Amino acid sequence: MSEQLPYRIGHGFDLHRLEAGLKLVIGGEHIEFDLGCAGHSDGDVVYHAVTDAICGALGQPDIGQMFPDNDQQWKGAESKVFVAEADRIMREHGYVIGNLDVTIILEKPKVGPHKEKMRRNLAFLLGCEESQVNVKGKTHEGEDSIGEGRAIACHVVVLLQKNP
Numbered sequence: 001m002s003e004q005l006p007y008r009i010g011h012g013f014d015l016h017r018l019e020a021g022l023k024l025v026i027g028g029e030h031i032e033f034d035l036g037c038a039g040h041s042d043g044d045v046v047y048h049a050v051t052d053a054i055c056g057a058l059g060q061p062d063i064g065q066m067f068p069d070n071d072q073q074w075k076g077a078e079s080k081v082f083v084a085e086a087d088r089i090m091r092e093h094g095y096v097i098g099n100l101d102v103t104i105i106l107e108k109p110k111v112g113p114h115k116e117k118m119r120r121n122l123a124f125l126l127g128c129e130e131s132q133v134n135v136k137g138k139t140h141e142g143e144d145s146i147g148e149g150r151a152i153a154c155h156v157v158v159l160l161q162k163n164p
C-alpha cells in the first residue's frame with residue numbers, strides 16, 4: 001500500500017436482517033424496537049460499514065476476513081471493538097479521519113432522534129471531532145426487503161488524511 005498518499009478514500013456497506021426477539025443496536029445506540037439485527041456480533045450495521053470503509057481506504061482485508069463469524073472470540077461482541085481495531089490500523093499506517101459520511105437506510109424506527117448520539121459515539125471511537133462525522137437516515141420507500149421492514153442497511157464513505 002502506498003503510504004505516501006496524502007488522502008485515501010474508502011466505502012463501506014452492510015446489511016442485516018431484522019428479526020423478532022433481538023436487540024436493535026445502530027451506531028452504538030440501543031434502540032427500543034420489536035425487531036433487532038441478526039448477526040454474529042451485535043449486528044450493528046453502522047459500525048460494520050464504518051470498519052469496512054476505513055479498512056477499504058487502507059487496502060486492508062474486509063471485516064469478514066478480519067473478524068471471521070466462525071471465530072467464537074467475536075460471538076456476541078460489541079461492534080465497537082471492530083471500529084477500535086480499524087482505528088488502530090489507520091493510525092499504524094499514519095492516517096487520521098478527514099471526514100466520515102454515514103447513511104442508514106431502514107423503514108422503522110426513525111433514526112432521527114438518535115443521529116446525534118451515533119455521531120458522538122463515532123467521533124469518540126475514532127478520536128476526531130463531531131464535526132468530522134455526519135449521520136443521515138432515510139427510508140427505502142416501502143420497496144424491497146428494507147422497505148418491507150425486514151432488513152436494515154448502511155453505506156459509509158470515509159476520507160482519511162495523512163497525519164501531519
Ligand code: MG
Pocket residue numbers: 014015016039043044045048
Ligand atoms: Mg455486518
